[in-house]
Amino acid sequence: MQLTLLVLVLLIIPLKGQGKKSKLKGTRWWSLANIGQPSNDLHSNTQLYNSPSLLPLTKRQRRLVSKNPGTILALMSGARMAIEECKYQFRNRRWNCPTHDNSHGGPIFGKILQKGCRETSFIYAITTAAVTHSIARACADGSILTCNCDYSMREPSAKADWDWGGCSDNAKFGHKFSRKFVDVLEKGKDFRYMLNLHNNEAGRVHVSKVMKRECKCHGMSGSCTIKTCWMRLPTFRNVGDKLKDRFDGATKVVSGNDGRRLPKDNNGSVRRKKKKGKGKLRRNKFRFEPVNFNHKPPGRRDLVYFEDSPTFCDKDTSIDFEGTKGRQCNATSIGIEGCDLMCCGRGYTSSEYTVKERCSCIFHWCCHVKCEICTRKKIRHMCN
Numbered sequence: 001m002q003l004t005l006l007v008l009v010l011l012i013i014p015l016k017g018q019g020k021k022s023k024l025k026g027t028r029w030w031s032l033a034n035i036g037q038p039s040n041d042l043h044s045n046t047q048l049y050n051s052p053s054l055l056p057l058t059k060r061q062r063r064l065v066s067k068n069p070g071t072i073l074a075l076m077s078g079a080r081m082a083i084e085e086c087k088y089q090f091r092n093r094r095w096n097c098p099t100h101d102n103s104h105g106g107p108i109f110g111k112i113l114q115k116g117c118r119e120t121s122f123i124y125a126i127t128t129a130a131v132t133h134s135i136a137r138a139c140a141d142g143s144i145l146t147c148n149c150d151y152s153m154r155e156p157s158a159k160a161d162w163d164w165g166g167c168s169d170n171a172k173f174g175h176k177f178s179r180k181f182v183d184v185l186e187k188g189k190d191f192r193y194m195l196n197l198h199n200n201e202a203g204r205v206h207v208s209k210v211m212k213r214e215c216k217c218h219g220m221s222g223s224c225t226i227k228t229c230w231m232r233l234p235t236f237r238n239v240g241d242k243l244k245d246r247f248d249g250a251t252k253v254v255s256g257n258d259g260r261r262l263p264k265d266n267n268g269s270v271r272r273k274k275k276k277g278k279g280k281l282r283r284n285k286f287r288f289e290p291v292n293f294n295h296k297p298p299g300r301r302d303l304v305y306f307e308d309s310p311t312f313c314d315k316d317t318s319i320d321f322e323g324t325k326g327r328q329c330n331a332t333s334i335g336i337e338g339c340d341l342m343c344c345g346r347g348y349t350s351s352e353y354t355v356k357e358r359c360s361c362i363f364h365w366c367c368h369v370k371c372e373i374c375t376r377k378k379i380r381h382m383c384n
C-alpha cells in the first residue's frame with residue numbers, strides 16, 4: 001500500500017513540474033529583452049544555434065533564428081519595444097504592466113500570463129505585434145540576411161504620376177516569421193491556447209495591415225516630376241494606441257465549438273455558420289462566442305479574454321502584482337489615474353519635493369540661450 005503511494009507520488013511530481021514549465025514556455029523568448037548585445041561573430045549557423053543568447057529559445061525557435069541570421073537582434077529590440085509600450089499604455093492604470101526579474105526563469109510579465117483576462121490578452125498581442133514590426137523593419141534596413149525590402153508593391157497604373165519602387169517595410173515577412181516564431185509554442189486545442197493564438201494574430205494584423213504610403217520627389221530643383229513611393233509601417237506607438245483601444249473594447253468569450261452557445265433561430269434549430277474556404281488555417285475552426293449575446297462575434301483584430309480582471313487594488317502574489325500602495329496619483333482627476341480610483345478608497349499621502357528647472361531664459365544674438373536655475377516646490381500624492 002505504502003509502496004504504491006510512493007510510486008504514485010514519484011510519478012506525479014515530475015509530471016506536475018513539466019506541466020507548469022511548458023505552460024509558459026511560449027513566453028520565454030521575451031527574456032531576450034534583457035540580454036545585452038550578442039557578439040557579432042554570429043555568421044555561421046551552428047555558431048548561432050549554440051550561442052548563449054539563444055538559450056531562452058526552444059529548439060525550433062533556435063533553428064528558425066539561425067536559418068535567418070540577423071533576426072536575433074530584431075527579436076531583442078522587439079521584446080524591449082513591447083515592454084516599453086505596454087508600460088507606456090498602462091502608466092495611468094492600476095495594473096501598470098509591471099515586469100519582473102526573470103533570472104529564475106519566470107516570465108518577464110509574471111504570473112498574470114496564467115490568467116485569461118484582458119491584460120493577458122494585451123500582453124500577447126503587443127509582444128507579437130512587436131516581433132512583426134521589428135522584423136519587418138529590419139528586413140527593409142537590410143539587417144536580416146534572408147529578407148529584403150518588399151518590392152512587390154507595384155499595382156498603380158501608368159496614369160499615376162509616381163512610381164512604386166521604393167523600399168517598403170517587409171510586413172509579409174514579419175507576419176510570417178512571427179507566426180513561425182511565436183505561435184509555434186502554442187500547441188494543443190485547449191481554449192486558452194486558442195485564445196492566445198487569436199490575440200497573437202490580432203497583434204500581427206495591427207502591424208501588417210496598417211501600412212501607409214511615403215513618397216520622395218526626385219525632380220529638378222524640388223519639382224515633383226518624378227516621385228518614388230513605398231509603404232511604411234506605422235510607428236510602434238501608433239500600434240500600441242490601437243491595441244490599447246482594442247483592450248478597452250475587448251470581448252469576453254466562451255468556446256463556441258460545443259454548439260451550446262450557438263444562437264438559435266426562431267424555430268429552435270441551431271444556426272451554424274457556413275464553412276470557410278478550405279484555404280483557411282486550422283486555427284479558424286475554433287470559434288469564440290461572446291458571453292454577451294448582444295455583442296457581435298470577435299473579429300480578427302479584436303482582443304478576446306475569458307476571465308474578469310482582478311481589481312488590482314491589493315498585493316496579489318498569484319498574479320505577481322504589488323497593488324497600488326505607493327503609486328503616484330493625481331489628486332484632482334476623476335479618472336483612473338485620480339487618487340480616488342487609483343488608491344481604491346484607501347486614501348493618499350501628499351508630500352512636497354523640490355525640482356530644479358531652467359528658467360528666465362534669455363536669447364542672446366547670436367546664437368545662444370542663457371538660463372537661470374530655479375528651485376520650485378511641487379507636491380506629490382501617493383496611495384496609502
Ligand SMILES: *[C@@H]1O[C@H](CO)[C@@H](O)[C@H](O)[C@H]1NC(C)=O
Nearest residue numbers: 265266267268269270271272
Ligand atoms: C427551422 O429553420 C430552418 C432554417 O432556418 C429550416 O430549414 C427548417 O425548415 C425550420 N423548421 C421548421 C419546423 O420550421
Ligand SMILES: *[C@@H]1O[C@H](CO)[C@@H](O)[C@H](O)[C@H]1NC(C)=O
Nearest residue numbers: 329330331332333334335338
Ligand atoms: C491631474 O488631473 C487634472 C484633471 O484631469 C489635469 O488637469 C492635470 O494636468 C493632472 N496633473 C498631472 C500632474 O498630471
